[in-house]
Amino acid sequence: MTHDTSSFDTWLDGQQLIVAVGPGGVGKTTSAAALGAYAASRGKKTLVLTIDPARRLASALGLDGLSDAVKVVPALPALSAAMLDTKSSYDDLMRRITTAEHADRILENPAYRAFSKTMSQSHAYVAMERLHYVTRKEREDDAPTYDLVVLDTPPTSSALDILDAPGRLARFLDERIVEWFLATEGPSARAVKLLGRALGSSTVEEIVKFFQALADLREGFASRAQETIALLREETTAFVLVTAPRTTTLAAAKTLHEELSSREINVDAIFFNRAFVPEPGTFLPVHAPEEGGDELAAALRTVRAEVYGQNAHAIGEMKKFVTRASSQNGAWLLPERDADVRDVDELKGLMGSVVPLTAV
Ligand SMILES: Nc1ncnc2c1ncn2[C@@H]1O[C@H](COP(=O)(O)OP(=O)(O)OP(=O)(O)O)[C@@H](O)[C@H]1O
Ligand SMILES: [Mg+2]
Structure with a gap:
C-alpha cells in the first residue's frame, strides 16, 4: 500500500522552476535530483542543475566526469x-554575451580568471546567469x-546569495569603483598610476582592462x-x-525561512528528508513495554519503545515547525533510505514515496 500522492502531483505539475534551499547536508541535491527524476517520469521535460552531487548521485544522473555541460540522463x-x-x-x-574576439580577450585576462574563480558570490551569480539562460x-x-x-x-x-546575486552584480557595475578604475584623468587616474607603481603596471592594466570589458x-x-x-517571483x-527532522537543523531551517520571507519569497513546500515514514494507515503509538516473555523479548520491547519514542518526538518537532514556518x-516527508541513492529508478522512487505530514 502506498500513500496518496495526487495533491503532490498536482502541485508539481503546476511548476516551471523549483529552487531547493535548506541547511547543509540535509539532502538538497538528492531532493532536487529526485524531484527532477519524478517529474520527468511523469512526462515533463526536465533539467536539474545540481551543485557538487555525491559521486553515486552524479553517476546515477550520468554526470561522471568534470564537465558542467548539460547531459541527457540515459536511463x-x-x-x-x-x-x-x-x-x-x-x-x-x-x-554567450560577447563576440568571440571580445570573449577571448576577457577569458585570457588574469584579473578575470582570479575574479571568476574566487569572488565569493561568483558562484551564486553564475548560477543565476545559467538559470536565466536555460529558462529563456x-x-x-x-x-x-x-x-x-x-x-x-x-x-x-x-x-x-543566489537570490541577492543578480541585483548585487548590477549594482556593483554601477558603482563608482568601476568608474574610478576607468577614469583617464583626474585624481583617480593618478591613483591608478600610483597603484601601478606599487603592484606593477601590467597587473593594474589587466585590472583596468577587465573592468573596461565588464563596463x-x-x-x-x-x-x-x-x-x-x-x-524568481x-x-x-x-x-x-x-x-531534516532534527532540532538543530530545524533551527537553521527556521532562520532560512525567515530570511526568505524578509525577501518576500514564500516557501511553497517543505520537505522533511530522511524522516521515518510509517506505513499508510498505521499510527505511532509509544508502546508501553508489555509484561512477560524472556529476557530477549524484554530487551526488544525496550528498543522498540525507544525507537517509537524518538519517531513520535520527531513528528512532534516537524508539526511544531510548520505551525511557525508556513508553506x-x-x-512532506521523504523517507530515510538504507543506502545512498544509486540510480534514476531509486531517485524517482524516493520522490514517489512522499507522505504529507498531515497523514502521520
Ligand atoms: N532520504 C535519504 N535517505 C538516505 N540517504 C540520503 C537521503 N537523502 C540524502 N541522503 C544522503 O545524505 C548525503 C547528503 O545528501 P545531499 O548531498 O543531497 O545533501 P545536500 O543538502 O545537498 O548537502 P550540501 O549542503 O553539502 O550540498 C548523501 O550522501 C546522500 O546520499
Ligand atoms: Mg548539495
Whole structure:
C-alpha cells in the first residue's frame, strides 16, 4: 500500500522552476535530483542543475566526469542534468554575451580568471546567469527548452546569495569603483598610476582592462538581472525548503525561512528528508513495554519503545515547525533510505514515496 500522492502531483505539475534551499547536508541535491527524476517520469521535460552531487548521485544522473555541460540522463531521456561549475560556467557566459574576439580577450585576462574563480558570490551569480539562460523563452540558439527546471543550491547562506546575486552584480557595475578604475584623468587616474607603481603596471592594466570589458557589458548584465529577479517571483516558480527532522537543523531551517520571507519569497513546500515514514494507515503509538516473555523479548520491547519514542518526538518537532514556518503547499516527508541513492529508478522512487505530514 502506498500513500496518496495526487495533491503532490498536482502541485508539481503546476511548476516551471523549483529552487531547493535548506541547511547543509540535509539532502538538497538528492531532493532536487529526485524531484527532477519524478517529474520527468511523469512526462515533463526536465533539467536539474545540481551543485557538487555525491559521486553515486552524479553517476546515477550520468554526470561522471568534470564537465558542467548539460547531459541527457540515459536511463530517463526526459531528464537532463548539469553540474554547476563556476569557472566553466563563467567562461560559457562570457562566450554567450560577447563576440568571440571580445570573449577571448576577457577569458585570457588574469584579473578575470582570479575574479571568476574566487569572488565569493561568483558562484551564486553564475548560477543565476545559467538559470536565466536555460529558462529563456526566446532563444537564438538551438539549445532545448524545458517544462521544468530544478535548481539545487549550496548550503544556507549561499542560497540567499543566489537570490541577492543578480541585483548585487548590477549594482556593483554601477558603482563608482568601476568608474574610478576607468577614469583617464583626474585624481583617480593618478591613483591608478600610483597603484601601478606599487603592484606593477601590467597587473593594474589587466585590472583596468577587465573592468573596461565588464563596463561594456553593463546593460546586458542589468537587464538579465532584472529578468532573473522577476523569474524568481513568478507564479510558476516554487521554493522548496529541504530540512531534516532534527532540532538543530530545524533551527537553521527556521532562520532560512525567515530570511526568505524578509525577501518576500514564500516557501511553497517543505520537505522533511530522511524522516521515518510509517506505513499508510498505521499510527505511532509509544508502546508501553508489555509484561512477560524472556529476557530477549524484554530487551526488544525496550528498543522498540525507544525507537517509537524518538519517531513520535520527531513528528512532534516537524508539526511544531510548520505551525511557525508556513508553506503554501504543505509539508512532506521523504523517507530515510538504507543506502545512498544509486540510480534514476531509486531517485524517482524516493520522490514517489512522499507522505504529507498531515497523514502521520
Ligand atoms: N532520504 C535519504 N535517505 C538516505 N540517504 C540520503 C537521503 N537523502 C540524502 N541522503 C544522503 O545524505 C548525503 C547528503 O545528501 P545531499 O548531498 O543531497 O545533501 P545536500 O543538502 O545537498 O548537502 P550540501 O549542503 O553539502 O550540498 C548523501 O550522501 C546522500 O546520499
Ligand atoms: Mg548539495
